Amino acid sequence: MQRRFRKFFSQLLISYLLIGVLPLVIIGPLAYSLVRNVLLDRVRTTTIEVNERLFLQLQSLVGDTLTVLDAIATDQAFLPLYAPQISQQQQTNLYNALFLLLTARHLKPSVHVVSLDGQVRLNSVETPLEYTQQPYRSWGVLRKAFLANGADVLYLHAAQDGLGRILTLARYVKQASFEGFIILDVQFDQLDEVLETYVSAHFPYVAILDEHMTSSRMLNGIFSEQELDFIRQNSQSMHNPVSINNSQRFLYSVQTDHELTFSLASLYPLAQIDEITSIVATISISLGTLMTLLCFYLAYRYSRKASKPLDEVVALLKRVSEGDFSARTHITGNDEFSVLGESVNQMVMDMERLLLTNQQKEQSLRTAQIKALQAQTKPHFIFNCLELVKWYIMLNQSEEASATIVELGLLLRSTLDLAEGVITLEEELAIISHYLALQQRRMGERLIVEWDIDPELYTLMIPRFLLQPLVENALMHGLEKKRGKGSLTLSAKREDASILFGIADDGVGMESQRAKSMASYREITNAMQEGTGLQNVQRRLSLNYGSACEFSISSEVGKGTTITIRIQQGALQWKKG
Structure with a gap:
């Protein structure tokens, strides 16, 4: 009897372990790896694709603004700007030409044409004092444009800019009768409205960086100083997860315009993915442990109770297989085996009825x-x-x-x-x-x-x-x-x-x-x-x-x-x- 119990116990235990625990041991690590890789691949693909589209859109907007700058510098309608004197009629024509030029643009920058002595030749809004006063020309966008000697420059404004500017395109112009600057200011609200679809839908954090990556302007979210330092030191896009000082992991992508020397950095934190994979791992380990203990308990309990009822059920099924549908079990009690006995009896009656009708x-x-x-x-x-x-x-x-x-x-x-x-x-x-x-x-x-x-x-x-x-x-x-x-x-x-x-x-x-x-x-x-x-x-x-x-x-x-x-x-x- 004891030998039969031990044999039955070992067989039940092995069966329970194979059915309940082995699949979890195999599926748990696979599920963890699959969930992590699938989510990471999806985030990586989205990050790359949308960052490229966002960068191209930003390049297109900047390029469209440069077209306005070129038109003011070279178009026939704006040539009176660079004459020694501008008549009242010429001034009216200049403003009409500027209105027509900006009307056709989706992004409408603020235009300022200022001579070297601080005289405002043409503007679409009130010209900031820093563009007209002499002390301001030794720093900022005016100094950067002057040193570029006729080349177009892009200047990023600080987030605390009181005029709401995000970037400025400028060119230093020197002709026989005129020397000064053409300045185009792009407001943060204008750029944010154009790029809102890309930024809000996919990227928690997006920033524009200057050519030295020392100045930055956030389009969405806030980069920490550690994250900015890491991007400055690793200017190539990182499509595998990285972390700083063992803190939160993230993916980032950097696109650079070498002509205007600015970069677009997008950062995607992976905290949510890490949390999901951690939950999957915890659930797998917990289920594996629980199922193992449950298997020992069930194998011991049912091996103690199953021998006699199962023998009776086997004898019943043997009689039924020989055609005797009057056979019944007599298992009593309120446990699972009494239910089994009732179920077998009911099954025999159902089979008899199914054969009759x-x-x-x-x-x-x-x-x-x-x-x-x-x-x-x-x-x-x-x-x-x-x-x-x-x-x-x-x-x-x-x-x-x-x-x-x-x-x-x-x-x-x-x-x-x-x-x-x-x-x-x-x-x-x-x-x-x-x-x-x-x-x-x-x-x-x-x-x-x-x-x-x-x-x-x-x-x-x-x-x-x-x-x-x-x-x-x-x-x-x-x-x-x-x-x-x-x-x-x-x-x-x-x-x-x-x-x-x-x-x-x-x-x-x-x-x-x-x-x-x-x-x-x-x-x-x-x-x-x-x-x-x-x-x-x-x-x-x-x-x-x-x-x-x-x-x-x-x-x-x-x-x-x-x-x-x-x-x-x-x-x-x-x-x-």
Whole structure:
């Protein structure tokens, strides 16, 4: 007896360890590595691509500003600027030419043409004193332009600049009758407005650096002095994670314009990725330890109790295999083995009944198909919701992610009970309202939802998750691909002797032939291997209502799609009370 117990214990322990612990030992490190590498690769790719686009955009804006500077320096319309005297009519013409020149530009810099003696020849706004007074010419942009001797220079202003400037382009001009400077100031608000899309969406920290990387101006976020020093000493982009003094890791990218000698530095902290991978590692180790202890406990407990009940079950199954369906176990108690004995007895009775009636077999298969389809639909929807939370997290929108998780919790609370295959229309609409709340959080004002529900139909019983996949389909394939706002209308009403359900959107639509093909029901022999969506809903309608329901799709490219379900009232049930 003791030998049998030890043998059974060792076999159970090995089995539990192989089933419960070994997968965790293998999957845990793989999951940790996969999560870390996938997230890091995604951040790295995004950092490189968006930084390049941002740098090109900044180069384009600076280049457009240089075009304005060249026009003022060389265009025929501005030649009177460099004459010894400027008449009143010439002054008017100069301002008109400047107005026309700046009107065609998306980025409109402040223009100042100042002679060496401090006289303002032309300006688009009030000229700062530092451009006209002699003491200021020994430093700053004027000194830099004078030393460049006719070449274009770019000067970065400090963040505390009282005039709100971020950078200035200037050129020193020396002609027979004129010697002075052409100065173009770019305001921080102007540049921030143009670059806002790139900066806010992808980079917590972005800065412009001068040619010596000693002066910097933040476009977004704040670099620490240690981070700036590290970038100055390592001016090449670093696409592998780095850290300073074993502190927070980050990726950074540096792009340099060698002609105007300025650089754009973008820094992406990896604290969030490190936190996620740390959680994955902690969970893997904790689960591995817990499962090992649990395996020892279960192996010991069940090896002590399993011998006699299992022998009785084996004897029963042997008699059943010989055709004796009257055999029963007599296991008593309130533990798992008593449940096993009852289950085996019930299994034998079920087998006997299944052999006696083919009708019960068909009904059982029909019920199993419906349960399988419900089980497919729910995970499909939850996965899409979790994808939304994931992107909020990756975009560093923690508040949005938290609010979305709360909304998802409300939705899950209304969908956890799958014991019943049917629910009321009111409960189905509650599930849809939670789902649409999640989608409106993601799409914002782009999504307009309208409800046209007959209140008398709220107690109507329908299969669970019958309408929600159609709403999800309308959003994914109709409204998300549409530019601008889109509306979704849900309706339920009586029409003659039928109940009519409608899901309508004004999205991108589709060709009528394709809509007709999608609405055509085709018989599927293996429900367990089919996907969710339209075919899922059609199959469930067929299993529940047969020929008493109709499913149709009408659509037109550019105008939207309408899905209609018509069910005869005689085939429907209503909630009692």
